[in-house]
Amino acid sequence: MKSASFFALASALLPAVSAHYRWTSLVADGAVTTAYEYVRQNTNYNSPVTDVTSTDLRCNTGGLASGASTQTDTVTAGSTVGLALDQAIYHDGVVNIYMAKAPSGTDISSWDGSGSVWFKVHEVTAVTDGGSSISFPSVGMSQVTFTLPTDIPDGQYFIRAEDIALHVAQSYGGAQFYISCAQVNVQGGGSGTPGPLVAIPGVYTGYEPGILIDIYYPTPANYTQPGPAVWSG
Template sequence: MKISTSLAVAAAVSSASAHTIFVSLNGGAVGDGVRVPSYDGPIQDVTSNSIACNGSPNPTTPTSKVITVQAGSTAKLTWRHTLTSGASDIIDASHKGPVMAYMKKVSDATKDSGVGGGWFKIAQDSFDGTKWGVDRLISNAGVQTITIPQCIAPGQYLLRGELIALHAASSAGGAQFYMECAQINVTGGSASKTPATVSLPGAYKSSDPGITYNLYNGQKTYTAPGPSVFTC
């Protein structure tokens, strides 16, 4: 058996206990302002409405809280294997891939489903030729640190944390998408720049090189799917 095949089999065996959830924002309680599911499984159909903020087959729990964040400040997204896992249990190390974040301007963050247009990417930790965003997330005890753009308009947004696990992504439909949406109110934004936006679903195709990708053939380059990161 080739080494690459052995690695793929090992990844498949561990996958049942290797899922993850974006559980809280800025040190808040689990699910307080973040729509978390009870089950930590992935979405694998990029055409599903669940690719926006998760959902069937992982129904999420509504939350009435909207978290205030300052434009230009850092925000910390905490990821855990389950809703009750500790800082040493984030995701199995075999589940390598990028860790990203998107935002969407909405009128009411507690009611908007996230499905449709308006999304723009604000952060991306991908692959440097040696280590993946997931490797760095695990090393950082599951905390993904991003910056809320200073130049956007104030108001309510959905903040979408996303992790893509590529351990089974060598064929279409194998990539695993993990995402949840936090409900935030951005204050102090200058509104000096309007981001170009994409739709979820719609921004990803199963054939994208960052979605169908062989993790085990020694590639040293990787192109993350979706739009470029918005900058001020």
């Protein structure tokens, strides 16, 4: 376990200007779109969000202000969508994908995603084997995709990708949230009721066992994915 502890310490001491990965592109039907064409560009560039009580947790720093310069892509219920990164995920951690529907009469480009409107549609969690090891399948992924539920109601939505890096999460505020929001218009959907609905911020306290956790020593016997259950229709 010494090598794992050393890795955790070394990660914590990396310079702040280190080039972290960013969610930059929408993935629709297997095609990766141009960077920030349909994804709101943030001003956080190479750094994650660590304050789970901040509105920056919603679409990253500056992400709520860039809607007007972001296009909205039309996608079909039942199709494969997701977000891609500018480089592969390299921090140990997990991924959650949330969506939120803009209120009727409100264009997604001018909406801020406030209120209890978010629901989880996909997750990539950690794998444990009873306490002797833990692995993170999201490491090495350059995109995360999922199938839009066929009965999701038509309308304009955010698709929010969230990678929670856990390499220095052994103290409160150590978990790092890498976040971006894409804008889509869903067509061909149904009359489902997505949920449970949560607010962002508000969905996390920062004390969840899947957020405040030492993944190196002692090795966790299990891992609990933070956030609500996945809605699959």
